[in-house]
Amino acid sequence: DGGITQSPKYLFRKEGQNVTLSCEQNLNHDAMYWYRQDPGQGLRLIYYSQIVNDFQKGDIAEGYSVSREKKESFPLTVTSAQKNPTAFYLCASSTLPGRMNSPLHFGNGTRLTVT
Amino acid sequence: AQSVTQPDIHITVSEGASLELRCNYSYGATPYLFWYVQSPGQGLQLLLKYFSGDTLVQGIKGFEAEFKRSQSSFNLRKPSVHWSDAAEYFCAVGADGTGNQFYFGTGTSLTVIP
Numbered sequence: 001d002g003g004i005t006q007s008p009k010y011l012f013r014k015e016g017q018n019v020t021l022s023c024e025q026n027l028n029h030d031a032m033y034w035y036r037q038d039p040g041q042g043l044r045l046i047y048y049s050q051i052v053n054d055f056q057k058g059d060i061a062e063g064y065s066v067s068r069e070k071k072e073s074f075p076l077t078v079t080s081a082q083k084n085p086t087a088f089y090l091c092a093s094s095t096l097p098g099r100m101n102s103p104l105h106f107g108n109g110t111r112l113t114v115t
Numbered sequence: 116a117q118s119v120t121q122p123d124i125h126i127t128v129s130e131g132a133s134l135e136l137r138c139n140y141s142y143g144a145t146p147y148l149f150w151y152v153q154s155p156g157q158g159l160q161l162l163l164k165y166f167s168g169d170t171l172v173q174g175i176k177g178f179e180a181e182f183k184r185s186q187s188s189f190n191l192r193k194p195s196v197h198w199s200d201a202a203e204y205f206c207a208v209g210a211d212g213t214g215n216q217f218y219f220g221t222g223t224s225l226t227v228i229p
Contacts, residue, residue, distance in 0.1 A: 040221055103161045
């Protein structure tokens, strides 16, 4: 079955270290997204990509970086510049970039804890 | 600016009782509206969506939602709740021409008591 795979499910890092979260999809979707979820705050958009080799900042991009070298993959790097990186990170994809009638499909998330 | 409000942070219902989760949105044009459900430690699953046409939409797991333009609302309902419905529910609006953004509410946590 097609879907979105995020790995690892749990990730622990020391403060000051960069860490990369993996997101792979086999849905043949063009658009991919990274969201951050904190208790009581809903989902906030970090970055999104509509096509390969192109991506745009979302509402909370500071301290994060992404790449989109392949259609299937959209890894997120949490850098040491991110002041409060501990959170639940969700990757999503959709079929029609720029069209909001294309629902998001989500992975199962990565919980990052930085100490 | 676009926004989504879910007024109820937490709701508790008895199994078999009816359920209504509230969602209000702010958007200038006709919005694309969605309800998602999230089990603990999992991603979000689409329950239903509204784009146009019939204002009462049916979704998976016996859920339905009604779009009311005059009230800027898109409330989620279920006639009889099952224990497995306990989860976090998110309302979202999609807005064309605004940088490819979906706007999510802060979620409503549902507890089902036997």
